[in-house]
Amino acid sequence: MVALDVFLLFVRGSRILLALRENTGYADGLWNLPSGKVEPGEEPLAAAVREAREEVAVEVDAARLATVVHVQRPGEAPRVGFFFEAESWRGEPVNAEPHKCGGLRWAATLPDNTVPYTAAGVTQYRNGVTYGHVEW
DSSP states (O other), X not given: OOEEEEEEEOEETTEEEEEEEOSSSSSTTSEEOSEEEOOTTOOHHHHHHHHHHHHHOOEEEEEEEEXXXXXXXXXXXXXXXXXXXXXXXXXXXXXSOTTTEEEEEEESSOOTXXXXXXXXHHHXXXXXXXXXXXXX
């Protein structure tokens, strides 16, 4: 079984919106994009729009698929991440899930403590690469 993930790229100039994971049991203390899992019966773009609403309280009006990352970690099921660039949205991003997020920041450079899956997707996006495979 392959898990499907969605990530939102909110971009302002050279800066990308990041969220600090906390109290989730996965990658806590690491920076990530607003993101989540595709629910059964849900289409990835709809999942991305839903996650934007849930995590940073914005309504995404238009988004485009920017890149796809296939991830394989030893001993785990593979994952496929769809990275959508939000082309227009309503509202100012805020931390709408403080019980799972330690804060938001706009960053021109990814911090060293960025989730590797996320870093791969951001790097591919910035380099115009539409697909990549990551193992870690």
